[in-house]
Amino acid sequence: MVNTTSSAPLDVAGVRTSTRQIRSTPGYRAFTIANFGVLVLVGALTLYPFLNLAARAFSAEAAISAGEVFVWPVGFNTTTLLSVVEQEMFWLNYRNTIVYTVVATVIAMALTTTFAYVLSKKHLKGRAFLIGLALFTMFFSGGLIPNYMLITGLGFKNTMWAIVLPQAINVFNLLIMKSFFENFPAELEEAAAIDGLSTYGILFRIVLPLSKAVIATMVLFYAVAFWNSWFPAFLFMDEPSLYPVTVFLRNIIAGASGTGEGLSDSAVQIGANIKAVTTILTVLPIVCLYPFIQKYFVSGVMLGSVKG
Structure with a gap:
């Protein structure tokens, strides 16, 4: 047998x-x-x-x-750091940066998530046109002067919205989220629809809770971009009290090099270590935030890049 x-x-x-x-x-x-x-x-x-x-x-x-500094301070010096952090304007601009970053990231995530979810539906009429419209903006823009005229005409100059709204949707982030949603199991959405959930109910109660990885990744991308952004504020804001901290620190560097309007006598006298101090002050919050969402970072990008 x-x-x-x-x-x-x-x-x-x-x-x-x-x-x-x-x-x-x-x-x-x-x-x-x-x-x-x-x-x-x-x-x-x-x-x-x-x-x-x-x-x-x-x-x-x-x-x-003299090139004597490698990984340990030589001639310990806190003059530069103190000359920056002792200024009241520094903390005001730092608060502005936090507000701008939080508000801009929330708005950008809301718009990017909803737009990406819509574009992930292959039965959507006009889907190809919407994707093409988004991709068009990656390669062509209106230019500096038309953008300035548009922002000024809308009344956004010297407001937070001049920073937030023009950068509300990043097409690269949009495509990553769209690819992630396209890979989402359709059976879960169909079962939720049979149970009576609306489109918004499926999105907020089924899809988003299972998309923590890609959401955390996009939050990191947007937060870093808005935190480090300085040119829109430099272009559209005239009042120093509205500046983000990046513009404040840029002015200190310009003053230290003798090419800008120094903010104080001590700040103007800052020499070789001003770039290091300003960089440390700028990146420190992001460095502190990253470890908490690092575990989602790689997995979120990889999940969103399975299909284009």
Whole structure:
């Protein structure tokens, strides 16, 4: 008779023994050591610029100019840092940056999410035209002067909306979210529709709770972009009390180099470490935020890039 029984169980002990034998070979040990060394080298090369930046922020100008600063401050100096943070305008502009970033990110996420969800529906009439319209803006823009005239004509000059609305939808982020929603299981939405949920109910109660990875990624993208943005404010705002902190720090750098209107005598005298100090002050909040959403970052991008 033909034996119809299933194959023999996996010999777990044999697999473990074989694995131990492989790990004990000279080739495997050499590979492990080489792999460890490469990872340490890559980590050191990645970390060095940040350590050097922090060291420059707290080093004496003479030591920086002489090239003596590497990963540890030389001639510990906090004059530059204090001359920046002691100014009341700095904290006012810092508050402006937080407000602009939060409001702009919320609006951008609302518009991008809803637009991407609509574009992910292949049965939508006019879908190709809407996608083409979005892609058109990636390659062509109205130009600086027409944009300035438009913002001024709408009455947005010297307001937060001059920063928020023109950058409300980033097409790259839109395409990532559209691809993610296209890969979303249609069966879940169909079951929710049978249960009586409306389109908005499906989006807010089914789709978005299962899209935390891509949402966290888009929040990070938008927040970083709005936090670091300075040119729209520099172009559309005339009142220093409305500036974001990036424009404030740009003016300090310009004043320190003798080409701009210095904000104080001490700020104008800032020398070689001003760029390091301003960079540290600007990126610190984003660096503190990133670890909390880093676990969603790679998975969100990869999920949204399965299909174009």
